[in-house]
Amino acid sequence: MLEVSDIRTFYGNIEALKGVSLVVQEGEIVTLIGSNGAGKSTTLRSISGLSPPREGSIRFEGSEIGETAPQEIVQMGISQSPEGRKCFQRMTVRENLELGAYLRRDTAQIQQDLARVFDLFPRLEERERQKAGTMSGGEQQMLAIGRALMAQPRLLLLDEPSMGIAPVLVERIYETIEEINRQGTTILLVEQNANFALGVSKRAYVLETGKVALTDDSAALRDNPDVQKAYLGG
Ligand SMILES: Nc1ncnc2c1ncn2[C@@H]1O[C@H](COP(=O)(O)OP(=O)(O)OP(=O)(O)O)[C@@H](O)[C@H]1O
Numbered sequence: 247m248l249e250v251s252d253i254r255t256f257y258g259n260i261e262a263l264k265g266v267s268l269v270v271q272e273g274e275i276v277t278l279i280g281s282n283g284a285g286k287s288t289t290l291r292s293i294s295g296l297s298p299p300r301e302g303s304i305r306f307e308g309s310e311i312g313e314t315a316p317q318e319i320v321q322m323g324i325s326q327s328p329e330g331r332k333c334f335q336r337m338t339v340r341e342n343l344e345l346g347a348y349l350r351r352d353t354a355q356i357q358q359d360l361a362r363v364f365d366l367f368p369r370l371e372e373r374e375r376q377k378a379g380t381m382s383g384g385e386q387q388m389l390a391i392g393r394a395l396m397a398q399p400r401l402l403l404l405d406e407p408s409m410g411i412a413p414v415l416v417e418r419i420y421e422t423i424e425e426i427n428r429q430g431t432t433i434l435l436v437e438q439n440a441n442f443a444l445g446v447s448k449r450a451y452v453l454e455t456g457k458v459a460l461t462d463d464s465a466a467l468r469d470n471p472d473v474q475k476a477y478l479g480g
């Protein structure tokens with residue numbers, strides 16, 4: 247479904263990605279782990295068109311999207327829940343969700359998807375009229391994921407869905423991520439705290455200073471002593 251080949255992405259003169267390659271097959275959950283500054287967010291931003299690669303190629307369902315504009319990429323079926331949530335603080339929960347569908351014209355289907363998001367995250371329905379900025383960190387994380395789903399993605403990019411969230415709630419968010427996948431959405435997941443992420447994904451990539459250092463089945467990576475030491479707090 248997604249094939250990233252040897253991409254190099256820069257911020258000015260800083261080479262954040264030094265030749266990253268990865269593959270996501272339809273139906274999978276794939277995890278990308280790595281330390282601060284390894285290039286995880288930049289990889290997602292390259293795929294979603296926010297930080298396009300200077301070199302290399304990104305193919306989605308057979309089309310090259312390495313130079314495609316972000317809105318067009320959303321319309322092709324990729325949407326991202328960004329790091330640090332980035333909800334529109336002064337807008338309500340419902341308004342934030344509706345914004346996620348702003349490129350769509352299929353009003354009836356949008357209402358159905360809103361119902362689906364409320365089904366996945368009942369807390370959002372309870373707080374429909376609350377300003378996003380007054381929601382807790384975990385609630386805003388749910389809102390950011392819900393908003394990304396409102397674009398009806400076939401591929402959902404999640405950047406650190408567990409960041410700053412209490413362990414009990416992390417478990418809930420991960421159950422929901424699995425449920426979203428069961429309902430047919432392919433997921434590429436970025437995490438620094440890798441335990442849960444490796445638990446829900448079949449395969450994973452380890453990113454180190456802008457390069458893929460290691461890739462394997464998630465179960466094998468969990469058992470790998472180096473990975474345990476660096477990313478699993480073991
Ligand atoms: N807007 C920017 N301008 C300049 N450099 C940037 C910018 N964004 C990221 N970088 C640099 O690119 C590199 C990769 O950053 P990136 O945000 O992709 O890392 P990350 O793996 O997501 O880290 P974290 O776990 O801390 O979120 C870092 O060295 C970072 O300083």
Ligand SMILES: [Mg+2]
Nearest residue numbers: 286287288329
């Ligand atoms: Mg990041």
